[in-house]
Amino acid sequence: MQHVQLPDTRLAVHARGSGMPLVLLHGFPFDHSMWRGQDPLADEVRLIVPDQRGFGASAGTTPESIAQLADDVVALLDGLHVTEPAVVCGLSMGGYVAEHVAVRHPARVRALVLVDTKLEADTPEARAARAKLAATVARVGQEALAEAMIPNLLARSDAARANPARTTLEAELDRMIRSAPVATITAALAALAARPDMVEPMRAVAVPVLLVVGAEDSITPPDCMERAERVFQQPRLLVMPACGHMAPLEDPATFNAAVLAFLREVAAHAGDRTVVGR
Ligand code: MLT
Numbered sequence: 488m489q490h491v492q493l494p495d496t497r498l499a500v501h502a503r504g505s506g507m508p509l510v511l512l513h514g515f516p517f518d519h520s521m522w523r524g525q526d527p528l529a530d531e532v533r534l535i536v537p538d539q540r541g542f543g544a545s546a547g548t549t550p551e552s553i554a555q556l557a558d559d560v561v562a563l564l565d566g567l568h569v570t571e572p573a574v575v576c577g578l579s580m581g582g583y584v585a586e587h588v589a590v591r592h593p594a595r596v597r598a599l600v601l602v603d604t605k606l607e608a609d610t611p612e613a614r615a616a617r618a619k620l621a622a623t624v625a626r627v628g629q630e631a632l633a634e635a636m637i638p639n640l641l642a643r644s645d646a647a648r649a650n651p652a653r654t655t656l657e658a659e660l661d662r663m664i665r666s667a668p669v670a671t672i673t674a675a676l677a678a679l680a681a682r683p684d685m686v687e688p689m690r691a692v693a694v695p696v697l698l699v700v701g702a703e704d705s706i707t708p709p710d711c712m713e714r715a716e717r718v719f720q721q722p723r724l725l726v727m728p729a730c731g732h733m734a735p736l737e738d739p740a741t742f743n744a745a746v747l748a749f750l751r752e753v754a755a756h757a758g759d760r761t762v763v764g765r
Contacts, residue, residue, distance in 0.1 A: 491567060498537050508532070509535065510574070511535070513577075515679060517663045521733070524743070532574075537560075549674035550671065551678060558592075572594065572595055573597060576602065577602065577604065578604065590688045593692070597694060598750070599696045601698050601712070605714075606715050613680070621676040629664055641733060650729070650737065700724075703730060703731045705731065
């Protein structure tokens with residue numbers, strides 16, 4: 488792990504490998520360790536996996552907005568001297584951040600991978616639910632968030648329950664939720680509730696986009712990504728069977744293979760055959 492100093496905070500980041508830069512942005516309220524199953528990708532690309540502002544080892548300041556988290560990504564790339572456009576991949580909240588990077592800093596993005604996420608803003612009901620949850624977490628602590636989230640994160644079908652890694656996964660997710668600072672959780676819930684609708688801005692995104700969703704995602708169900716597919720100019724859609732809201736953790740082999748195939752396509756399209764899978 489290394490730290491990169493930003494003007495107003497310090498971000499922890501795990502960077503490994505060489506070649507095409509691939510940034511992995513975690514969901515709320517997790518940290519870089521949710522991407523552990525993607526470690527093998529570092530054999531093929533330059534993997535950059537931060538703890539976003541306020542989370543994991545980047546605790547200290549709290550996130551103010553999704554746009555701020557997107558600007559942090561670019562400042563991080565600058566700090567790591569990554570000048571070529573990066574592939575930006577984000578899950579759920581990380582997906583919202585990736586969308587904002589593509590709109591705010593288009594020259595820095597070579598392709599997008601949006602995972603278990605959506606383009607639309609919160610409904611008024613969803614905003615109210617976030618405010619209520621934030622108040623509960625402020626009162627009783629992270630346990631309230633773990634109780635609210637854990638039952639909804641993983642797929643629940645018999646096929647999914649047969650996954651031998653399931654118990655470990657649930658324990659890992661629980662650990663991450665309970666170690667997120669309360670101030671980060673409440674600030675991030677407010678930032679999530681305030682995020683703008685990205686449907687129209689995303690129509691201008693001209694880079695290739697891989698959309699991935701768990702077939703059993705109950706938080707951002709497959710129709711969110713199906714709607715997104717109609718917005719982008721160059722979309723590919725992968726619906727992962729027996730996966731829920733945490734598809735890259737639930738089936739890392741399928742996820743990693745899809746990402747690598749996509750990156751090879753992106754590299755080949757640019758006439759650059761050396762950056763992935765040398
Ligand atoms: C996440 O996994 O990042 C959250 O579920 C995002 C959200 O609540 O919209």
